[in-house]
Amino acid sequence: MKILLVSLFLPQEKASHAGGRYVFELLRQLSARHEVHLATRFEEGEKGALAELAPLCAAIHAYKYPAIAKRGVLGSLRLIYNYLGFSRSADWLVQTGDYDLVQVEWVETAFLIARGKTPMVLDAHDVITKPTQRAFLRATGPGRLFRFLKYALVKSVEKGIMRRFDRIFTMSEFDRKFLLELHPFLPVTTVPIPAGMDLKPTAYEREKNRLLFLASFKYRQVNVDGALYFYREVLPLIRREVPEAHLVIAGYGPPESLTSLAEKDAGVTVTGFVEDTDREYKTAAVFVAPILIGGGIIVKVLDALAAGTPVVTTSFGNEGVGAKPGRDLLVADDPQAFADAVVALLKDEALAERLSGSGREFVRENYSLDAVMKKVEEAYGELTRKGEWR
Numbered sequence: 407m408k409i410l411l412v413s414l415f416l417p418q419e420k421a422s423h424a425g426g427r428y429v430f431e432l433l434r435q436l437s438a439r440h441e442v443h444l445a446t447r448f449e450e451g452e453k454g455a456l457a458e459l460a461p462l463c464a465a466i467h468a469y470k471y472p473a474i475a476k477r478g479v480l481g482s483l484r485l486i487y488n489y490l491g492f493s494r495s496a497d498w499l500v501q502t503g504d505y506d507l508v509q510v511e512w513v514e515t516a517f518l519i520a521r522g523k524t525p526m527v528l529d530a531h532d533v534i535t536k537p538t539q540r541a542f543l544r545a546t547g548p549g550r551l552f553r554f555l556k557y558a559l560v561k562s563v564e565k566g567i568m569r570r571f572d573r574i575f576t577m578s579e580f581d582r583k584f585l586l587e588l589h590p591f592l593p594v595t596t597v598p599i600p601a602g603m604d605l606k607p608t609a610y611e612r613e614k615n616r617l618l619f620l621a622s623f624k625y626r627q628v629n630v631d632g633a634l635y636f637y638r639e640v641l642p643l644i645r646r647e648v649p650e651a652h653l654v655i656a657g658y659g660p661p662e663s664l665t666s667l668a669e670k671d672a673g674v675t676v677t678g679f680v681e682d683t684d685r686e687y688k689t690a691a692v693f694v695a696p697i698l699i700g701g702g703i704i705v706k707v708l709d710a711l712a713a714g715t716p717v718v719t720t721s722f723g724n725e726g727v728g729a730k731p732g733r734d735l736l737v738a739d740d741p742q743a744f745a746d747a748v749v750a751l752l753k754d755e756a757l758a759e760r761l762s763g764s765g766r767e768f769v770r771e772n773y774s775l776d777a778v779m780k781k782v783e784e785a786y787g788e789l790t791r792k793g794e795w796r
Contacts, residue, residue: 407786408441408504408507409436409440409441409442409509410445410500410507411433411442411443412496412510413444413446414489415447415511417446425599430459431600431603433459436782442462444466445499447471450472467495467496469492471485471488472484489515489517490517490518493517496510496519500524506524507524507525509527510526510527510529512530513533513534513567514534516528519570525572526570526571527574527786528571528573530575530581530585531577533564535557535560538553538560540699541699542554542556573593573785574592574595575594575596576595576596577598577726578596578598578726578727578728582595595781596781597778597782598772599708599773600773600775600777601708601712602769604683604684605684610688614650614752615648615752616692617653617690617691617692617693617694618654618687619636620656620657620680620683620687620693620710621657623659624658629657630661632695634663635698636653636696640694641745644748644749648749648753651673652673653675655667655668656677657679658678659679660676683709684713687713687715688715690710690715692718692748693715693717693718694717695719695720696719697722704723704726707729708773711727711734711765711768712766715762716751716765718736718747719735719737720738720739729765730768
């Protein structure tokens with residue numbers, strides 16, 4: 407098949423966020439079976455990474471955007487304008503190209519993409535209505551009305567976008583059901599991101615009392631908030647029982663609010679972008695994922711489980727994963743319960759070892775690359791069968 411793959415972010419084997427890494431793997435797998443044309447945005451300074459994609463693509467339609475050093479109001483507006491410009495340019499390709507199938511990555515990408523003349527798939531990554539609904543339900547006082555209006559607007563926009571597509575992929579069964587509750591009759595299929603794509607056979611010794619929080623922070627305030635919440639609300643409770651607990655905050659683009667923690671606290675390390683995430687996962691005693699709102703499958707949780715690292719997360723952190731609490735990972739939703747779970751894993755070697763093995767096996771059975779690509783190809787086959795796709 408001749409496929410147009412539209413990605414809001416540049417697919418990279420060593421991307422700073424899980425979505426870009428997954429789209430790279432999707433591109434690599436599809437290019438072995440199909441003729442793939444890629445439409446993507448790229449930041450100033452990413453020309454080398456863009457050129458590396460050439461062997462995988464029959465054609466690349468690149469849309470440049472300027473590097474934004476600081477995400478203020480002006481920077482956010484420039485980014486939104488660039489999103490819309492890219493969406494409009496992708497729509498031109500969809501309407502004028504002679505493709506057998508179009509796949510669009512991320513809901514936001516499709517804002518200005520109209521229904522095309524070929525089968526169209528939307529890979530949602532996140533259900534963008536979900537965090538706005540939760541923010542509204544948690545709001546009190548005068549701000550509640552604003553939260554409701556934002557939720558209603560986002561819900562309407564997301565529904566309008568999704569109705570243009572012949573198939574929608576969600577990253578988790580939870581998100582699929584959530585979408586169908588909001589918008590019944592949407593053609594939704596669960597296709598998760600494969601876990602552990604960057605893991606290697608190398609074994610490392612776990613460092614006692616080392617806690618890992620790994621995420622992409624640039625443009626992802628929810629991850630910054632999660633790290634600050636853990637440091638301020640949970641870590642002090644852990645240190646009452648385990649004073650030697652050391653927190654490593656790893657990932658691309660940490661703001662000053664995070665880097666300053668390491669300057670004033672010797673028990674905190676802020677690494678910035680990590681080249682070898684395999685080592686980071688495997689040397690950690692516990693992976694912490696205090697997801698406060700949610701908005702999709704928590705890929706880092708899956709990667710940690712795949713690495714055999716014991717995980718403590720919240721109900722929101724596990725909802726897109728579907729692991730069994732107490733068997734595959736630990737779930738806690740308030741600071742004291744979260745701290746107690748971490749302390750239990752630091753002190754009970756047998757518990758940590760049991761969760762390590764069970765979590766790794768859970769990922770192997772449910773989130774392998776082969777299983778994911780089989781679902782993708784099955785969906786393509788259903789859509790492109792003559793007379794059945796529209």
